[in-house]
Amino acid sequence: MEHIRNFCIIAHIDHGKSTIADRLLEFTGTVSARDAQEQVLDDMDLERERGITIKSHAIQMDYFDDKEKYVLNLIDTPGHVDFSYEVSRSIAACEGALLIVDATQGIQAQTISNLYLAIEHDLEIIPVLNKMDLANAMPDEVKDQIVDLIGCDYEDIIEASGKTGYGIDKVLDAIVEKVPPPKGDPEAPFQALIFDSVFNSFRGIIAYFRVMNGEIRKGDLVKFVNTEKEYEANEIGVLRLEQEPRPVLKTGDVGYIISGIKTSKEVKVGDTITHVERPCDAAIEGFEDVKPMVFAGIYPIDADDYEELRNSMEKLQLNDASLTYEPESSAALGFGFRCGFLGLLHMDIIQERLDREFDMSVITTMPNVSYQVITNKGERIEVHNPSGLPDHAYIDHIEEPYINAQIITDSAYIGPIMKLCLDKRGTLRNQVYLTTTRVEITMDMPLGEIVFDFYDKLKSISKGYASFDYHISGYREAKLVKLDLLLNGESVDALSTLIHQDNAYDLGRRICVKLKDLIPRQQFDIAIQAAIGAKIIARETVKAVRKDVTAKCYGGDITRKRKLLEKQKKARSGCGK
DSSP states (O other): TTTTTEEEOOOOOTTTTTHHHHHHHHHHSOOOOTTTTTTTTTSSSHHHHHHHOOOOOEEHHHETTTTTTEEEEOOOOSSSSGHHHHHHHHHTOSSSSEEEEEEEOOOOOOHHHHHHHHHHHHHHEEEEOTTTTTOOOHHHHHHHHHHHHOOOOOGGGGEEOTTTOTTTHHHHHHHHHHHHOOOOOOOOEEEEEEEEEEEETTTTTEEEEEEEEEETTTTTTEEEEETTTEOOOOOEEEEESSEEEEEOOTTTTTEEEEEOOGGGGSOTTTTTEESSSSOOOOEEEEEEEOOOOOOEEEEEGGGHHHHHHHHHHHHHHHHTTOOOEEEEEETTTEEEEEESSEEEEEEEEEEEHHHHHOOOOEEEOOEEEEEEEEEEOOOOEEEGGGGGGOOOEEEEEHHHHHEEEEEEEEEGGGHHHHHHHHHTTTTEEEEEESSSEEEEEEEEEEEHHHHHTTHHHHHHHTTOOOOEEEEEEEEEEEOEEEEEEEEEEEEGGGOOOEEHHHHHHHHHHHHHHHHHHHHOOOOOOOEEEEETEEEEEEEEOOOOOOOOOOTTTOOOHHHHEEEHHHHHHHHHHHHHH
16 A cells, blocks of 8 residues: 555646646556557547547556556546536545646636645645646746645646656656555455446446455455445456456555446446445445536437437436436427436537437537426425426426636636626625736626526637636525417427526517528418517517519519509408408
8 A cells, every 4th residue: 555646637628637647657658659649548539629538537557766666546537617526536536636737827717626626635736837848838927826826835836748748757756755645444344435437338337446445356245335236346457558357456446346237327426335245334425416407408300210319318328327318298399308417518518429429410409407496385396497387376486506606817807707797697706816917706696597608708708718617506596487489379398498587588589580580481471479478578570472573573663663562462462351
């Protein structure tokens, strides 16, 4: 145990986390020159293209320092806010963290939120200033920010470049010197934390875990504490570039277990593994069921593809246990699924994967959040879909989820960003200047207001400089109404949405105008109406097509055209009689 070091990497999106990981793997000889490629640990094409880590990874490296051999376990984490629970479990499996900050951009919102998670778990923080090779790097200014944030000394901050490999040797030395070895009792009953799982079509679900106490041997009977399922450890091993089977894993080790599990719901991130015969006294703290926050309907473009879409969703869920779905039907779109996502990025990724991996063309309805409806009888109903809302007469009030939002931006953009947040029903809680030009704004906002276009507007207003992070703070009462869209008096359920009373007219008007542009003209007028209950709040009409009777007129007096149009008008009204 004295020679084991378990650490993770904390960074904002695009601060060079995956690139630093690549250099660490190359420096320790874990990846050969033949296998080397950019973003080694990101195995999805989508991750490489977008430059983000979607699925966390773990890998073991050997490092020789003064003839001593150290085993370094890197537990990589996703950087996006949607995957914060996965990040928290990865952090719980470590004793140290590399805090990577981009020397050209400085501290960002995600850096701070993940750093607080690491500090809560008493991790040893090693600050690394990345991208020092760039001409626009601001090392002194960014070092000041890091010192203010974590209270370290200037000498503790390691200057590095993931691109050139500069400073990577110092990073490895710091990991060995500063990160404490794992604590735990090798003689205690076996206890391990699951921090990730992947699906293999031949072997079933493979769970990644960190041994906290005791040891596990191949063939042992184990139990997953929260799901109360029992399995035989058919294969255990460590996570190199490929999985390497081992006969035994001891306290402090990070490895994998294969036990023929076929259902993703049986393996939950944050669960505790123990022996059936000699179980541990208590589960590892911090486990929670991941709750989806954003909901949308996904329907096949061709109704005949429904079964194919169901199979695709089942396979996707094996790889991504945080995706939830249930069948639903719509009068307009036919049969489909109501899906729950961790956030907007998660929803975007699922859509992209359905298209790429399963060749499924789908229609996605407007995203919305889950609401708590309190009835006149005091019952609490959770509603994910506007069509599931009870009749207005039975509703006492509706509560919507609120978030605590952190925005870090250049001070030049405070005004427009404040206006955007206030327009989205936000209230200011705090405003702190990190430096003379960088400010951190903390707001209370309804989650329903940010799921649609908030992030895009924030990036546009701040010219890409503002960074955004949030966490759910609870439910609050709100004046919400159900906005229905009617076509020729018929309600289209796929376009219904729950919205705050103050914003209903504006959204209804915008949707009606948009639909008028999109719906092709027919032989009859089409009335597009937005309604709240029985009250129509906006209307547009798609006019009927008519024969062009003026086509034969070329030049001449305008009265000739008028005469022909009047004649057509009389003929049409005569047909009506």
